[in-house]
Amino acid sequence: MKRRNFLKLTLSTIIASQLPSTAFSQAASSTVAVAEGTDYASITRKVITALGGMKAFVKPGNTVVVKPNMGWDRKPEYAATTHPAVVKAIVEECLSAGAKKVKVFDNTCNDARRSYESCGIPEALKGMKNVDVRFIEDDRFKKVALKGKFLKEWSLYGDALTADVFINVPIAKHHSLTGLTLGLKNVMGIMGDSRGYIHRSIEDALCDINSVVKSHLTIIDATRILTKHGPVGGNLKDVKVLNKVIASRDIVAADAYATTMFNMKPEEIATTVAAHKRGLGEMNLGKIKIIKA
Amino acid sequence: MKTEGGGETGAGKRVRFFTASRISQLFFLALFLYLFIITDYRGRDEISIGANSFFRMNPLVLASYILAAKSMTWLLFPALLMVALTALLGRFFCGWICPLGTLIDLVTRRVPKSGPIRFLRGRFKYFLLYALLVSALFSVNVSGVFDPIAILIRALTFFFYPLLGLAARSGWSGLYTLAGDGRDSAFFLYDFLRAHVLPFRETLYPLAFVSFILIVLIFAIERFERRNWCRNICPLGTLLGLLGRFSLFRRIPGRLCKDCGDCRKHCPTAFDEEVLQSGDCIRCMDCRAACNFGRVNFRPGMPSFSKDGTVKQPVLSRRLFVGSVVSGIVMAKGLSFRKPQTQDRLLRPPGVTDENIFFQKCVRCGECMKVCLRSALYPDLSFGGITGIFMPVIIPRLGYCEYNCTLCGQVCPTGAIPRLSPEEKKKSIIGAAVFDRNLCLPYAKKLNCLVCEEHCPVPEKAIRFERIGDIDYQGKKITLKRPYVVEELCTGCGICENKCPLEGRSAIEVFSRKLKRTV
Numbered sequence: 001m002k003r004r005n006f007l008k009l010t011l012s013t014i015i016a017s018q019l020p021s022t023a024f025s026q027a028a029s030s031t032v033a034v035a036e037g038t039d040y041a042s043i044t045r046k047v048i049t050a051l052g053g054m055k056a057f058v059k060p061g062n063t064v065v066v067k068p069n070m071g072w073d074r075k076p077e078y079a080a081t082t083h084p085a086v087v088k089a090i091v092e093e094c095l096s097a098g099a100k101k102v103k104v105f106d107n108t109c110n111d112a113r114r115s116y117e118s119c120g121i122p123e124a125l126k127g128m129k130n131v132d133v134r135f136i137e138d139d140r141f142k143k144v145a146l147k148g149k150f151l152k153e154w155s156l157y158g159d160a161l162t163a164d165v166f167i168n169v170p171i172a173k174h175h176s177l178t179g180l181t182l183g184l185k186n187v188m189g190i191m192g193d194s195r196g197y198i199h200r201s202i203e204d205a206l207c208d209i210n211s212v213v214k215s216h217l218t219i220i221d222a223t224r225i226l227t228k229h230g231p232v233g234g235n236l237k238d239v240k241v242l243n244k245v246i247a248s249r250d251i252v253a254a255d256a257y258a259t260t261m262f263n264m265k266p267e268e269i270a271t272t273v274a275a276h277k278r279g280l281g282e283m284n285l286g287k288i289k290i291i292k293a
Numbered sequence: 294m295k296t297e298g299g300g301e302t303g304a305g306k307r308v309r310f311f312t313a314s315r316i317s318q319l320f321f322l323a324l325f326l327y328l329f330i331i332t333d334y335r336g337r338d339e340i341s342i343g344a345n346s347f348f349r350m351n352p353l354v355l356a357s358y359i360l361a362a363k364s365m366t367w368l369l370f371p372a373l374l375m376v377a378l379t380a381l382l383g384r385f386f387c388g389w390i391c392p393l394g395t396l397i398d399l400v401t402r403r404v405p406k407s408g409p410i411r412f413l414r415g416r417f418k419y420f421l422l423y424a425l426l427v428s429a430l431f432s433v434n435v436s437g438v439f440d441p442i443a444i445l446i447r448a449l450t451f452f453f454y455p456l457l458g459l460a461a462r463s464g465w466s467g468l469y470t471l472a473g474d475g476r477d478s479a480f481f482l483y484d485f486l487r488a489h490v491l492p493f494r495e496t497l498y499p500l501a502f503v504s505f506i507l508i509v510l511i512f513a514i515e516r517f518e519r520r521n522w523c524r525n526i527c528p529l530g531t532l533l534g535l536l537g538r539f540s541l542f543r544r545i546p547g548r549l550c551k552d553c554g555d556c557r558k559h560c561p562t563a564f565d566e567e568v569l570q571s572g573d574c575i576r577c578m579d580c581r582a583a584c585n586f587g588r589v590n591f592r593p594g595m596p597s598f599s600k601d602g603t604v605k606q607p608v609l610s611r612r613l614f615v616g617s618v619v620s621g622i623v624m625a626k627g628l629s630f631r632k633p634q635t636q637d638r639l640l641r642p643p644g645v646t647d648e649n650i651f652f653q654k655c656v657r658c659g660e661c662m663k664v665c666l667r668s669a670l671y672p673d674l675s676f677g678g679i680t681g682i683f684m685p686v687i688i689p690r691l692g693y694c695e696y697n698c699t700l701c702g703q704v705c706p707t708g709a710i711p712r713l714s715p716e717e718k719k720k721s722i723i724g725a726a727v728f729d730r731n732l733c734l735p736y737a738k739k740l741n742c743l744v745c746e747e748h749c750p751v752p753e754k755a756i757r758f759e760r761i762g763d764i765d766y767q768g769k770k771i772t773l774k775r776p777y778v779v780e781e782l783c784t785g786c787g788i789c790e791n792k793c794p795l796e797g798r799s800a801i802e803v804f805s806r807k808l809k810r811t812v
Contacts, residue, residue: 073697109748109792111666111695113493117336118697134484139466176758177743177774196744196794200734234752 030282032248032257035293040223040245043293044089047219047247050293053097057217060098062164065105066090068221069171069186070119072232073110079226079239081115082171084124086221086245090169091131103159104133106189109232112136141192148208150201155192160213168215168251172222172258174230174238178202179269180262181231182255183218184210184280203274210251210280218254220246222261252281253288260285314388314577318395325392329449330490332664332704338715340664340703347392347442348658348706350375352536353529357436358707360429361653366708376536383537387523387530387562388575393441393511394523398561401515409518409565413525419608420617422528427621432649433680435624437657439528447659447683448508451498451672454663458495461486496668496692500683504672524562524573534572535608541593544569544580550588556580572608624680631678639676639805640687640785642701643694643721644711648677654709657683661701661710668692669787670701685710687723689787689803694723696750696786724785724803726756726778732800735775739765745789745801746776755782756789756801776801 033050035043048054058064068082076083087104094102104125108115112135116122122133141155160166170186177199178185184206188195190213198205222245228238242261248254252275256266266272266283276283325347332344348354355372359365379386387394425436437443465483468476487493498504514521523530548568549556557564559580563573581589631639642661645651662670662685669692670685677684685701687694696719702712713721726745730736735743746756758774765771778801785803793799 073695110750111334111698113334113336114666114695114697139469176746177741194794196742196792199742199744199794200740202741229752229754231747232750232752234750238752 030248030250030253030287031289031291032246032250032253033291033293034244034246034257036242036244038243040083040085040243041089043223043243043245044086044219045093046293047245048090048093048217050291051217051247051249054093055097057167058094058097058099058165061100062098063101063103063162064094064099064165064167065103065160065163066094066167066169067160067186067189068104068106068119068121068169069181069189070106070115070121071109071189073114073118074233075118076120077224077236077239078233079171079173079224080231080233081119082121082169082221083223084120086219086223087121087169088124090167090219091125091128094165094167095128095130099165100130102131103163104131105136105157105159107136107157107191107195136192138192144212146208146212148204148211150204151198151208154209156209156213157190157192160190165216166213168218170218170220171225172220172246172261173226173233174228174262176230178271180255180259180264182220182258182269182272183215183251184255184271184275187213187215203270206271207274207278207280210275211278215251216249218248218251220254220258222246222258225261227262250281250288252276252283256283256285257288257290312577312579312582314579315398317389318398321390322392322395325445329446329454329663332660333493334664334666334698334700335488338697338699340700342703345658345660345704345706346371347446348656348660351440351442351529351706352376352379353436353440353532354656354706356426356532357429357434357656358654360426361432361434362650368706368708379533379536379540381540382542383540383574383576384530384533384572385537385576386533387520387527388577391441391523391530393445394520394575396445397512397515397520397522400512401519404512404515406518407516410514410521410525413521416608416610416613418524418526418528418531419613420620421526422531423609423613423617424620424624425528427618428624429621429653431622431625432653433625433629434653434655435657435680435682436528437655438683439526440656440658441522441527441529443656443658443683444504444507444511446663447500447504447657447672450504450659450663451501452505454492455495455497455501458492461491462495494668498662498671499674500672520561520575523575530575538572538608540571542576542591543571543594544574544576545590545592545594546588547571550586553586555583555585556589559583628679631676631681635676637804638802640689640724640787640803641805642670642685642687642710643699643718643723643784643786644702644713645709646721651684651709652681654707655684656707656709658706659683660704660706661685664700664704665692666695666698666700667791669694687787687803689790690799691791693787693791694784696788720784722784722806723787724805725780725783726785726787726789726801726803728776728778729798729800729802732795732798733776734795734800735773737800739763739771739773741774742794743774743776744792744794748788748792750786750788751782751784753782755779755784 033047035046037043068087070081072080074080091102125131125133140158142158144156145153168183170183175181187209222242224239224241226233227240246258255272259266272283328344350371352372352375355369511522562575563570669687671688672683673681673686676686699713699718702710734740749756756776758776761773763773787803789801790799
């Protein structure tokens with residue numbers, strides 16, 4: 001090595017070490033893994049492996065929150081809620097990576113009991129050790145100063161705030177107000193109070209929340225997607241089976257890529273655009289590395 | 294029957310606590326509470342058909358239903374069986390089964406007595422029963438307001454059960470404040486209680502206080518004499534008394550013995566005079582257990598008609614007849630005024646298509662309100678007029694009708710709320726949603742919202758929206774999504790009104806519809 005190169009390398013390393021870690025992880029994590037197949041557990045494991053395996057996210061002894069969409073009283077085939085097989089595979093991966101506790105919950109829109117029952121997720125996770133699937137308990141919400149653009153303060157679910165790892169597991173589906181509901185929107189499930197309020201400025205509100213509660217890993221269930229009449233659906237004609245699962249460390253990149261499944265561009269989804277502008281992740285498909293797992 | 298503590302003198306033996314009738318009472322009280330608790334969503338779409346047994350075997354419900362609806366329903370066949378049993382065995386229901394009677398028995402021993410109330414001593418109970426039945430004949434079925442089982446269920450549903458839930462929840466919350474996540478070690482216990490005993494959601498009901506006071510009054514009048522409610526007021530007991538008046542199974546001897554007369558002291562209901570009032574005897578058989586001489590027996594015997602004075606009070610007289618008919622008609626027709634502006638919002642449970650038929654069949658038992666998944670149903674005070682008291686109405690701002698739920702129709706003991714399949718239920722009309730554009734954000738403030746549209750459970754969406762290019766109040770070009778209702782698809786489930794994020798009044802409200810075809 002020449003002296004000049006040596007100096008260059010040393011200097012840049014020293015400078016780099018002083019940069020905030022996000023600057024690099026941002027660049028490094030704009031990788032999206034996609035897997036296709038009819039064995040949903042297996043494709044879920046594939047995308048996790050493609051991102052370096054669950055051990056890259058979950059350290060032994062960690063408390064992990066896995067936040068699927070369980071918001072509606074609909075059976076899995078209606079594509080209104082995350083597929084139980086996807087959730088189960090993720091929870092299993094967390095446990096084998098050494099998680100002390102995995103918590104699975106959602107603040108539902110329909111009656112919590114019916115929604116939990118119909119979506120099939122609690123049923124799939126029944127009897128697993130160190131896994132808590134519980135209904136939302138009001139006393140666990142904490143008022144959080146968000147100091148955001150639209151939301152200055154809001155009640156967020158304590159379990160999501162204190163978790164070591166937050167894994168965001170939305171289902172990709174149509175949503176009339178925001179166009180699509182994906183990872184950024186799924187975080188709404190940790191909000192308390194009258195959430196409908198944020199609809200009047202939803203892009204900013206979602207960015208405000210996502211800036212405070214970061215999804216360490218976003219795994220989008222696109223095994224089947226709801227193309228119309230979302231987010232509730234209810235008609236099998238609106239459901240398209242894709243047999244795909246998408247995963248990324250970068251929630252915006254995951255959302256941006258998932259948008260293409262609906263033959264739409266990431267620019268069409270205002271939430272994605274707003275999040276990108278606020279530095280929450282990469283939406284430019286040209287800059288995202290895509291791994292077919 | 295065995296007795297404990299022999300050797301008492303003239304005072305008579307002390308009656309053992311666990312007599313056969315007492316064991317039966319406690320069993321049925323436990324059964325009653327069990328059925329009350331399972332009348333809830335516990336993870337399954339279907340509820341045991343036995344959940345409403347206490348109403349379906351209730352002859353007062355049967356009599357009022359037949360008079361009001363002028364028809365019969367298979368749901369009430371158990372009540373027919375009870376009628377037959379009562380004709381055979383007498384008014385045993387009150388002494389062996391009635392949970393309210395059991396509770397009164399448990400309370401009354403601690404209450405000193407001051408002597409009967411004169412006013413009630415006459416024929417008030419007959420007057421009340423007949424008036425209720427006459428009112429039913431004129432298609433206003435209000436018997437349930439005074440039915441003992443309904444009174445008990447309502448007091449539990451509207452008052453005690455939410456209170457229990459609130460107490461448990463605040464205890465659980467308090468534990469969180471004290472122990473933080475450490476309370477998780479007790480979670481299994483709370484989880485178990487919540488899954489099997491506690492209400493999922495503590496709903497506060499209108500009329501909770503009235504329901505509570507009613508039951509308190511029933512206990513309070515125990516100050517005057519034992520089983521005061523049962524022997525002097527209860528329309529179900531009175532009806533059973535009439536049915537069992539000439540039953541074959543009776544107490545022998547039919548009057549007090551000249552040399553003892555202790556039966557009067559032991560008898561909870563029927564020995565006001567020398568002669569046993571057969572219609573008041575609840576067949577508890579305490580007198581037999583207490584008799585020092587082994588003289589008392591309960592066995593088949595020929596009913597003795599009035600020649601020995603068994604029937605003291607005439608159960609019907611001209612005055613009683615005229616009085617109760619007039620009161621019944623007044624109750625049915627004189628008090629049925631309804632304000633038009635509350636009529637607009639009179640929303641009945643799903644499947645109820647005709648208000649008049651609902652008035653004939655509804656027992657006001659509170660079962661539907663107990664079971665309602667999203668606490669949409671509330672006991673009425675102001676919507677359906679005075680005679681509509683305690684009947685269920687939906688108040689969407691408090692709770693909406695869950696799209697896939699059919700529980701209220703399953704627990705209704707008379708089919709006033711019809712039992713619908715999930716598919717029928719999804720198409721049955723409760724009302725129609727209407728926007729108030731003066732409040733609705735996209736119209737009133739040029740802000741996008743669509744919370745109502747998002748929640749609308751109809752797969753084709755009964756709330757849709759149009760995109761309108763507009764300029765907001767800051768002069769910025771915007772695209773507004775303005776919602777509208779497709780009335781042909783709207784069932785009036787009320788989730789839109791419930792979820793509307795405006796504070797206070799909702800910008801979309803459900804109004805009742807005259808024509809309630811299915812969508």
